[in-house]
Amino acid sequence: MSDFIIVGAGAIGMLTALALRQRGYAVTLIDRQQAGRESSWAGGGILSPLYPWRYADSVTALAQRSQQLYPALVAALTDATGIDPEHVPSGxxxxxxxxxxxxxxxxxxxxxxxxxxxxxxxxxxxxxxxxxxxxxxxxxxMAQIRNPRLLRALRAAMDVHGVEVVEGAAVERLEVAHGRVEGVRLAGKRLASDAVILAAGAWSAGLLGDSFAPPRIxxxxxxxxxxxxxxxxxxxxxxxxxxxxxxxxxxxxxxxxxxxxxxxxxxxxxxxxxxxxxxxxxxxxxxxxxxxxxxxxxxxxxVPAGVPYIGAHPGIEGLFLHAGHFRNGLVMGPASTELLVQLIEGETPRLDAAPYAFDAPRPGGLR
Ligand SMILES: Cc1cc2nc3c(=O)[nH]c(=O)nc-3n(C[C@H](O)[C@H](O)[C@H](O)COP(=O)(O)OP(=O)(O)OC[C@H]3O[C@@H](n4cnc5c(N)ncnc54)[C@H](O)[C@@H]3O)c2cc1C
Structure with missing residues (x-):
């Protein structure tokens, strides 16, 4: 049984899988199609919010931390996989x-x-x-990343580091009993784990269904x-x-x-x-x-205000959300992954986690 099941192998799911694996956890990453074919592939790869002064400080904080993390991440991925994600300081x-x-x-x-x-x-x-x-x-x-190459490098890194990847299999629902997650339902069968991370991008709310107070994604x-x-x-x-x-x-x-x-x-x-x-x-x-x-x-x-959900679900033990990065998932991804892993490990997070909590106020509309 894996320590973690991650649902969704976009940039967010793969970054999360890599970080947890590097901390020694057994990780199973599931995508209903080939990894990295949805929003993370479709995006532009600008490593800054657009008109960044319009955003909440919580978005700026993640962007700034990621901007620090990117050079080392890209170097490590290139080294491990031979695929250079082309981190270019275009301004x-x-x-x-x-x-x-x-x-x-x-x-x-x-x-x-x-x-x-x-x-x-x-x-x-x-x-x-x-x-x-x-x-x-x-x-x-400000820099850019060539996101399709980043995704190819991340996918290759899953194999290099020993993340179990299941592609072409949709998670039908979460398995929850007595307020605890017990795994996911996949192709009619239960795949068990005590910890599940929902990183299914725009599809994340649908997987929680009405009964579990879905996030506003x-x-x-x-x-x-x-x-x-x-x-x-x-x-x-x-x-x-x-x-x-x-x-x-x-x-x-x-x-x-x-x-x-x-x-x-x-x-x-x-x-x-x-x-x-x-x-x-x-x-x-x-x-x-x-x-x-x-x-x-x-x-x-x-998501409202562009502030992602990062952390534990308040009503289901063992379930974590890592979703809702809206227009800035490529720029915020490394920092939001770092934050989630620090929360999971019970460490004092480098950034204040409160703005990204499930029930934190997210004032404003979609931006
Ligand atoms: C046109 C465009 C331009 C963008 N430009 C930028 C930019 O310049 N800079 C930037 O930082 N961000 C940009 N973004 C935003 C960025 O792409 C997203 O915020 C980010 O990719 C979200 O990543 P994700 O992994 O959460 O979602 P996704 O990449 O969408 O991944 C979600 C994954 O979950 C899988 N999934 C869904 N349901 C299930 C299920 N039931 N079972 C199993 N798997 C499932 C999907 O197949 C998918 O692979 C842009 C987005 C678009 C569309």
């Missing part, structure tokens, strides 16, 4: 978004390097942009494009009006992303494709000749 340039807020005051308070830049500075940071509205905001230290669709654009000159992550360009090594540019409430409907739409394509060309006219290589959609695990 993040936001051409709008301050509104009533004061990003510089936020930067001073949190210690994040954020600078106000004028049009001439924007042109030197990232030449070739059109129609910029001053002031813009520049975060030179709901799917929020995001559509993205990838352009084949060698020689475009785009080398920074650039944002305007909630949309962004992410330059990958090798000349491809990701264009994202929509934020849509469409239930569990993961299809793409022609409207979104045209709108994202138009955005890219208006922002960087050199992209007019780039071809669209691929267009896809993913379902983010949306």
């Amino acid at each position: 993040l340039l936001m051409l709008d978004g301050a509104g009533e807020d004061d990003p510089l005051a936020w930067g001073r308070r949190t210690g994040v390097d954020i600078q106000s830049v004028d049009a001439a500075m924007v042109a030197s940071i990232q030449p070739g942009l059109a129609g910029m509205d001053a002031p813009a905001w520049w975060m030179p230290e 709901e799917p929020v669709r995001g559509q993205m494009l990838i352009l084949n654009a060698p020689g475009s000159g785009i080398e920074r992550i650039v944002m305007r009006a909630g949309r962004y360009l992410i330059p990958r090594l090798g000349g491809r540019i990701l264009v994202g992303s929509t934020v849509e409430l469409a239930g569990f409907e993961k299809r793409t739409t022609a409207e979104a494709r045209d709108e994202l394509h138009q955005f890219a060309i208006e922002l960087a006219p050199a992209l007019a000749h780039a071809s669209i290589e691929h267009h896809w959609a993913g379902l983010r695990p949306g």
Whole structure:
């Protein structure tokens, strides 16, 4: 019998499995399909919240801690698996978004390097942009991760470190008796464990069902494009009006992303494709000749205020939640994993765990 069953092998489930295995636990990780094919694959891999000053301090705290953890995580994964997740310090340039807020005051308070830049500075940071509205905001230290490669590296690390991975098998329900988790039901059979971690992204609330007070997690669709654009000159992550360009090594540019409430409907739409394509060309006219290589959609695990659930379920002994990372699962993942493992081990956590508790207030809407 495993010490832990983890339901869901996205970035969050695999990071959790790896961390627990490295602490010596026997871990079984289950996904209903191939590992790493849902939101964690669909995402952009920007390792910062977008317009980060708009977020709660609890989101900033996880992002900042992850930003510290990423270089060593990437080095260890590359070393163990031979797959480099391409952690690239592209910087993040936001051409709008301050509104009533004061990003510089936020930067001073949190210690994040954020600078106000004028049009001439924007042109030197990232030449070739059109129609910029001053002031813009520049975060030179922000990086990106190539998330499909991160997932491949994590999946390979499961084998290297001895995590048991069950793919292509949906967990039908949790097995709970007398207020304790006893395992999960898988293909009609019980798989027993005294500890279960729910890391099923947008599908997490459904697995708890109404009887166990489900967390407030709901799917929020995001559509993205990838352009084949060698020689475009785009080398920074650039944002305007909630949309962004992410330059990958090798000349491809990701264009994202929509934020849509469409239930569990993961299809793409022609409207979104045209709108994202138009955005890219208006922002960087050199992209007019780039071809669209691929267009896809993913379902983010949306939660109010973007604050994930990390920790024990209050009503079911042995059940832990690690879900609801919404728009920032790739950036928050390493730190939220560290926090969950510290809570499981009974250690004093490095970050205050209260904001991520099951019944903590999460004021505000989906963001
Ligand atoms: C378009 C888009 C852009 C994004 N951009 C960024 C970004 O730039 N930076 C960032 O930090 N984040 C970004 N995100 C958000 C990020 O991708 C998510 O927060 C993160 O991937 C959530 O990870 P997860 O492991 O919880 O969920 P998922 O990756 O969705 O994994 C959940 C897993 O659970 C499995 N599962 C579900 N039900 C069951 C079941 N019954 N039994 C077994 N397995 C089950 C699924 O198959 C899936 O593999 C973006 C997301 C999207 C869609």
